[in-house]
Amino acid sequence: MCGIVGIIGNKNAGYKILQGLKDLEYRGYDSAGIATISKDELQIKKSVGKIAALEDAFLNAPLKGSIGIGHTRWATHGVPSINNAHPHVDCTGKIAVVHNGIIENFVSIRKLLIKEGHRFISESDTEVLAHLIEKFYNGNIERAVKEALMLVKGTYAIAVVCAQEPDKIIIARQQSPLVIGIIKKGSYIVASDVTPISKLTDRVIYISDNEMAILSSSGHHIVKISDLSRDVVKKIERIDWELEDSEKGRYKHFMLKEINEQPKIVKDIIFSHVIKKKGSVKFGGLESIWKNDEKDISGSTGIDYLLNASRIIIFGCGTSWHSGLIGEYAIENLAGLPVEVEYASEARYRNLCITKNDMVFAISQSGETADTLMAIKEAKRKGAVTFGLVNVVGSTIAREVSGGIYLHAGPEIGVASTKAFTGQVIILALMAFLLGRHKGAISLDKGKRIIKALEKIPEQMQNIINNDGPVKRLANRLAKYSNFLYLGRTYNFPVALEGALKLKEISYIHAEGYPAAEMKHGPIALIDKNMPVVVVATDTEDEIYEKIISNIREIKSRKGIVVAVASEGNKSIKDIVDETIYIPRTEDFLMPVLSVIPLQLLAYHIAVKKGCNVDKPRNLAKSVTVE
Ligand code: M6R
Numbered sequence: 001m002c003g004i005v006g007i008i009g010n011k012n013a014g015y016k017i018l019q020g021l022k023d024l025e026y027r028g029y030d031s032a033g034i035a036t037i038s039k040d041e042l043q044i045k046k047s048v049g050k051i052a053a054l055e056d057a058f059l060n061a062p063l064k065g066s067i068g069i070g071h072t073r074w075a076t077h078g079v080p081s082i083n084n085a086h087p088h089v090d091c092t093g094k095i096a097v098v099h100n101g102i103i104e105n106f107v108s109i110r111k112l113l114i115k116e117g118h119r120f121i122s123e124s125d126t127e128v129l130a131h132l133i134e135k136f137y138n139g140n141i142e143r144a145v146k147e148a149l150m151l152v153k154g155t156y157a158i159a160v161v162c163a164q165e166p167d168k169i170i171i172a173r174q175q176s177p178l179v180i181g182i183i184k185k186g187s188y189i190v191a192s193d194v195t196p197i198s199k200l201t202d203r204v205i206y207i208s209d210n211e212m213a214i215l216s217s218s219g220h221h222i223v224k225i226s227d228l229s230r231d232v233v234k235k236i237e238r239i240d241w242e243l244e245d246s247e248k249g250r251y252k253h254f255m256l257k258e259i260n261e262q263p264k265i266v267k268d269i270i271f272s273h274v275i276k277k278k279g280s281v282k283f284g285g286l287e288s289i290w291k292n293d294e295k296d297i298s299g300s301t302g303i304d305y306l307l308n309a310s311r312i313i314i315f316g317c318g319t320s321w322h323s324g325l326i327g328e329y330a331i332e333n334l335a336g337l338p339v340e341v342e343y344a345s346e347a348r349y350r351n352l353c354i355t356k357n358d359m360v361f362a363i364s365q366s367g368e369t370a371d372t373l374m375a376i377k378e379a380k381r382k383g384a385v386t387f388g389l390v391n392v393v394g395s396t397i398a399r400e401v402s403g404g405i406y407l408h409a410g411p412e413i414g415v416a417s418t419k420a421f422t423g424q425v426i427i428l429a430l431m432a433f434l435l436g437r438h439k440g441a442i443s444l445d446k447g448k449r450i451i452k453a454l455e456k457i458p459e460q461m462q463n464i465i466n467n468d469g470p471v472k473r474l475a476n477r478l479a480k481y482s483n484f485l486y487l488g489r490t491y492n493f494p495v496a497l498e499g500a501l502k503l504k505e506i507s508y509i510h511a512e513g514y515p516a517a518e519m520k521h522g523p524i525a526l527i528d529k530n531m532p533v534v535v536v537a538t539d540t541e542d543e544i545y546e547k548i549i550s551n552i553r554e555i556k557s558r559k560g561i562v563v564a565v566a567s568e569g570n571k572s573i574k575d576i577v578d579e580t581i582y583i584p585r586t587e588d589f590l591m592p593v594l595s596v597i598p599l600q601l602l603a604y605h606i607a608v609k610k611g612c613n614v615d616k617p618r619n620l621a622k623s624v625t626v627e
Contacts, residue, residue, distance in 0.1 A: 001621035002086075002100040003027050003072040004178065005196050006159040006169045008215050009187030014043075014063030017070035020189065020196030022051055023246065026254070026413040027193075028621030029072035030080035034058075035087040035096035036068030037166040042096050046085040067166060069159040071098035074621050077106070078123030088127040090134030091119055094163040095141075097133065099126040100192055101155035101176040102626055109151065128152070133160060142214050142228060145170045149212075149225055155370070155626070157192055157207075172212040172225055176625055177368050177396055180205040182236065186217040193368075193392070193623065194239050195246050195411055202239045206394045208232075237394060245410040253614045255414035255506070259600050260465060262422045265409045266593060267458035269426050274454060279447025280437045281430045285405040286387070302403045305385050306431075307438055309359035312337060313352075313384070315344040315375045316363040317624070319417040319501065320424060324363050325494035327428030330589040334442060335435035345371035345627070348378050356383030364388070365412055365420035366623040367395025374627065376400055389427055391420050405431075414615045415622050416505045418600050421498060422593045426457070429589050453587045457594070460584040464597045471598050474563065474579055475605030478532050484511040485523055485560075486599070487551060488536035489544050495536050495592045499599030506607040506617050516551045527560040534602070536565045536595050537573060538583065552576055565598050 003024030007013040014036045021032055032054050033046035043063045047053035051072070071086035078084040087096040103109070106125035109132065114120065118131040132148035133141070141162040149156070149172060157176035161169055171178055171190050181189040181197035181204050190213075191197050197204060205222070207213060211232055214221045224230040251257035273281045286302025306312060312331060314324035321343055328339040342352065344362070348371065354360070360379040364372045367390040376386050376397065388397050388404035391412060398404065407423040433450055436442035442450070478484075484503055488496035497513035504511045514523055516535065527533070533555050537548045553576065555562050562577040567585045574580050581598045585591075607614045 001027055001074045001623055001625050002192070003029065004069070004098050004100055004157060004159050004190065004192040006069040006171065006190040007188070008067045008169050009183065009217055011066045013066050013068040014058065016189070017068050018051070018055060018058055019199070020191060021054070021070050021072050023196035023199065024072050024192065025051060026195070026415065026615065026622050027072065027074070028415065028616060029074050031073045031075075031082070031085035032071060033085045033087050034063055034068060034070040035089070035161060036063040036065035037161055037163050038063070038065035040163050040166055042089065042093060042161070042163050044087060044089070044096065046082050048080050048082060048085065067161060067169060069096060069098045069161055069169065076102060076626060077125045083122045084124045086124075086126060088122065088124060088130045090130040092134060095130055095133050095137065095160065097126060097130045097158055097160050099129060100157045100625060101174070103128060103152050103156065104154035105152060129158065137162070139164070141165050141168060142170050142212065145172060146212065146225055146228055149174075159190055167216050169215045170212065171207065171215070173207045174209050175370070175373070175396070178207040179394070180207065180213060180215065180220065182220070185219055188215045188220060190215065194241065198239050198241050198246060203236050204239055204394070205234045205236055206399070208399070240393065240408070241411055246413060253414065253604070255416055255418060255604055255614050258412055258414050258419040259597070259604065261410070262419050262597070263458040263461040263465070265407070265419050265423050266426050266461060268408065269423060269430070270454050270457065273430050274451050276448070276451055279444045279451060281434045283405055283431070283434070286403055302387060303434065303438060305359050306435060307337070310338070310355070310357040312339045312359050312361055313354065313379070314339065314341040314361045314363060315347055315372055315379075316341070317344050317369050317371050319421045319498060320363040320365060320372070322494045322498040322501070323421055323424035323428060325497070326425050326491055326592050327432065329491055330429050330432035331435060333589060334432040335439050336441055337435060337439075342375070344369070344375035347375040354379050354382040354384045358384045360384045360386040362386060362388050362397060362401060363424055364397050365391045365407075365417055367392040367397040368623045368625050369397070370625050370627045373397055373400060389424055391423070413622070415617055415620045416502055416603070416614075421596065422461075425592050432589065450587060453590060457586060457590060460586060460594055461597060464583050464594060465601075468601055471581060471601045472605045474581070475602055475609055478563075479507075479606045479609040481530060481532050482509060483526065483531055484509060485526065485531060485533040486511060486513040486536070487516040487519060487533060489516045489539060489548060491588055491592050492536035492538060492595055495595050495599065496534070498596055499534060499536070499603070502600055502603035503606065505620060506603055506614050507610050507612055508618070509606065516548050519551055519554070524554065524558070527555055527558040529559040529561070532561040532563060534563045534565065534599065535577070536599075538565060538567045538585065538591050538595050539588070549573070549576070565595055
């Protein structure tokens with residue numbers, strides 16, 4: 001979604017901002033713009049469509065100045081156009097604003113400002129901020145920003161520059177992320193996430209809700225928006241991402257790079273958590289719990305909370321919801337604990353009967369998904385203890401929960417989530433394993449056997465990735481079809497959902513995932529010779545396997561094209577399906593990290609064959625920060 005970059009203290013500010021905006025392209029956008037201040041005047045350039053257009057305009061006539069702000073816009077209020085693109089300016093042309101989020105009461109504010117004589121040129125909600133700041137400006141920009149923000153309702157991360165105070169960037173945040181990167185005293189980059197920052201510095205300050213920062217050549221100063229006299233002391237933190245983590249390297253697409261990173265990420269997760277001797281695992285992030293910003297001194301660990309909860313409720317959206325479903329099956333099977341998985345967007349508005357005895361576990365790659373964040377807040381309001389499973393360190397969700405676990409998967413740039421999914425699944429599997437050990441449902445011997453299986457997983461993943469050729473050939477054959485069905489049972493049902501989501505996101509082919517047994521309750525009506533059905537049939541339990549085979553026969557009797565993802569050694573399945581992709585076997589609850597890989601690769605190759613924009617599919621945003 002929208003992205004913000006601001007620079008102060010660099011004589012090539014405009015160019016650096018342009019580079020920063022390119023680093024934010026992965027979030028999804030449809031227009032972009034930059035404002036710098038040179039000789040006490042604002043200089044502005046905007047473009048619709050790709051940043052390349054802005055770059056062309058920039059190369060023809062660079063924006064001068066050592067201070068500026070930039071923005072990538074993902075349209076919410078008004079079509080993508082030059083007028084609607086940020087930065088927005090006031091009537092005097094002296095104040096420029098970029099904004100992520102939504103100003104909910106912009107219609108009434110706009111009416112009022114028009115009555116007072118302000119002239120609007122866009123349909124954007126953000127433009128009211130520029131005019132409101134103008135209205136309150138009397139020589140002190142931070143005070144004017146504060147007065148303006150006191151009147152708006154909604155969510156925002158903003159950056160403001162004023163040509164009359166050419167040595168200051170003002171930033172402020174309410175429910176939309178903002179990070180300050182400290183290059184050196186008096187030289188800063190601000191951005192809506194750390195990706196553009198990591199190229200210039202690894203020292204960052206995360207801005208929290210109701211905070212404003214004044215950045216100038218003499219240093220930075222952070223205060224409460226509601227009370228500018230209240231200084232806020234913030235910790236300077238280190239980003240643990242390397243520069244190359246956010247670059248494509250030798251890969252054609254970020255998605256392919258990220259698929260290839262999976263064995264290493266899963267290996268790091270496994271080896272940093274297993275305790276071989278004890279046939280178990282440990283999670284440092286669940287050792288101490290924070291409630292209302294205070295450490296829980298009851299001595300209870302996160303694991304105690306999970307074991308004693310009346311229910312574990314998992315929240316997530318999209319791919320993170322799919323990994324939650326796998327977590328549900330694993331925790332129920334291995335530890336016998338009650339789990340429910342909810343779409344965060346629904347949970348928030350349903351009267352979900354959450355009590356203080358429930359434990360909420362929120363899953364989010366970005367840690368910024370507005371639906372998930374709001375569901376967490378609602379659960380907290382109802383008294384539940386909340387944990388997070390998040391990739392982006394320091395993100396809003398990571399800071400909102402009482403405890404949790406980081407994936408440490410590095411930046412995921414491809415809009416279609418891959419490495420975050422397998423990282424989430426392996427952590428949830430380890431958590432289920434740990435809970436099973438605590439409950440006594442998994443003996444020491446069994447624990448050691450599971451660890452042996454875990455140790456083999458990275459190599460098994462690598463073998464699947466290395467054996468990409470057959471999947472690519474299959475993709476070439478199937479790319480012409482317009483509809484796909486994905487089926488699986490038990491742990492492979494969420495994998496089927498994930499496979500279908502990957503395909504529709506990046507190739508724009510309509511795809512649905514179903515539990516295999518549900519096919520006869522409706523989707524079977526769709527089956528004909530033009531319907532490829534990907535059946536994830538790695539199950540070995542006789543009862544389930546036999547049922548999946550019956551489903552396959554039902555599809556074949558209706559002339560559907562069946563692609564089976566099967567376990568190595570299952571020779572007989574080849575005779576009844578059209579195509580088979582073999583993958584190695586492991587414990588049932590670990591199978592998804594293997595079975596999902598051919599589905600990721602299939603979606604990837606189909607999208608490439610169709611000439612789609614794999615990393616930045618149309619209409620999608622990497623980090624969905626609006627509801
Ligand atoms: O950052 P989050 O994990 O909270 O994001 C949730 C979804 O928006 C995300 O998984 C989305 O569905 C991906 N594009 C899936 O590939």
